[in-house]
Amino acid sequence: MGSQHLDFTANVTEALADRQLRANFKSALTGLMKKRVAVLPNAEEIERMRDDAEAAKRNALAKLPELLERLERKCTENGIIVHWAETTAEANDIILGIMRSHDATKLVKGKSMVSEEMHLNHFLETHGIEALETDLGEFIIQLNHEPPSHIIVPAVHKNRQQVGRIFADNLEGIPYTDVVEELNAIARKTLREKFRTGHVGLSGVNFAVAETGTLVLVENEGNGRMCTTVPPVHVAVMGLEKVVESLSDLPPLLRLLTASATGQLVTTYVNCITSPRKEGERDGPKEIHLVILDNGRSRMLADAQLRRTLQCIRCGTCLNHCPVYIRIGGHAYGSVYPGPIGKILTPQIDGLAEKGVLATASSLCNACEEVCPVRIPIPGIIRRMRTEAYDEKDDGVVKGHGAKKNLLETLVWKGWELTYRIPALNRFVVSMLGKFGDKLPNVGPLKAWTSVRTAPRFAPKSLHQLAKEEGIRHE
């Protein structure tokens, strides 16, 4: 995955043929959609919450450099060590350096999408460090050497029988079971031992509050609290868009995040971390590091439309509501961030040459924009990705803009334009299509288009012509 070549069409074809996979996704995502509706109030109140959440994130983006400076200053005052990384490679090196400075070989991890973006586990393993996922879903797929297929429920593509086999095959002395309670108990026993003995704990960050230098993490399992409390060192990683201005921004953001993600009023734990262990305190890490990652984000900020990608709070609800994602699942996208948000985020991070194709997997049905808690105009940005991939006007800004530009398409669109500009040409083309349109050779793009669609039939006479024959003068 990741930087490997993405054959999206092959992935989609394979996923669509996998009935088990489709059944697993459909059942899980339908449940999530229902739970979301059940926990949100009436439409009018939802819109007021969204007003607040959108304002909080757009305000933060409008003041991003000041807020990041303030966050850094407050964190430093509180005793948190702040690091900056332009690229994922730099962020990985920083974390390796922290591990080495403590002679640490065991990292226990809470769920973090940024660490997936960094491919941190693989990187650390090549340097002899065990990086263990402790969120149950992440733990399951790590045992099976798979990436997450959903940003909130990473093992959503597995059913209980598959999980039972993964445990039996990979954990010592564990017999097969497909009883969910027993599977959870196995994970509890295995992982509590790891929390007790881990050298360093790693977490993501849901919101970083500039006003107080506080890192806010939400979770249900308690593994996040374990990772950020039991080991003597805590490392938090975040994308630079996670900062918000003040604590008062949190209530609507938290409420919408958990409602959108899992249909909950609140998670089991909201964990607000402001400093390492102080004099006299009995537990908590003695050292906290915050790694702030750019990886293409500051470039998105410079464009009024693209910057709205950075409003994302990673709730995953656009995945749950996407007719394409529901049918193909997360792995087909071959990227850390799948689904609608992935279609706009991934091409901007990895470039249009490599990942621009993801933006084609949308019917622009607008479901994602309708449910987005912070109102990211995802379909509009998907169209922007498509336009920039061809970049006819040569004014693109996204990495790899113009990557799909080609002579055939340029000529076709030029022809289309001329046909509508020059009346004589229009009449000629329309009459030709009426006569020969149904006899076009079934090759190239026409063949691809008609492989799963019925080819349109051309009317022998155009509407203009019919109107004229009917004697309508001012059509």
Add this chain to the structure above:
Amino acid sequence: MSSTARDRIFARLHAARTTVSPYVPRGGSWQAPMLDKDQRIELLKKRMETVRSEVHVVPEAEWPAKLLEVLKAREPQTMAYGHDAWFGGTLRSKVKGKGLPKLVPYGENVEAFRDELFGIDVGITSTLGGIAENGTLIVWPTPQEPRLLSLVPTVHIALLKADTIYSTLAEAMREMRWAENMPTNALLISGPSKTADIEMTLAFGVHGPKEVIVLVLD
């Protein structure tokens, strides 16, 4: 001197603001309803019970009796607590005898206490307050009552004074002046640890407590 990653990131961030107008939509219109005291207790209880917490509302003087009842129903072997918590003395005088756990004070640094703590059955803590709107306990651990008391033992018992229950999170943040007083770690806790990572089937007690029991002292 060569520029650092930080310099290069900030150069781009500052440059970006010159290209985009600073339009920001107006927020601040959403607020959950404010409730009176009885409504706050009732809603907190309802919300917490929905996520499988056990909530008992008892007159202030009767909480030790309720605690003993809760403990006797479970017969735990050990209970960790903060020696200097406001209720420490009461525990030491009341939690004695058959069917009641041995009291273990969290009196050392975690490095020395960790292995014992992971085997303890019950952790009991005070709370700074509660929030009715989302059914959570506000827990700010202290040197007297460390963070892991509410996480590692199999059962977490929390004492909550009814007059510290707020209607909303926003109100709690304002009234308690969070912005000026953020502690090392501030927690909201709504119930036992849970997961739905396998087939979206909800199960409790995955890493942290399997049970959360709240005594609301009215």
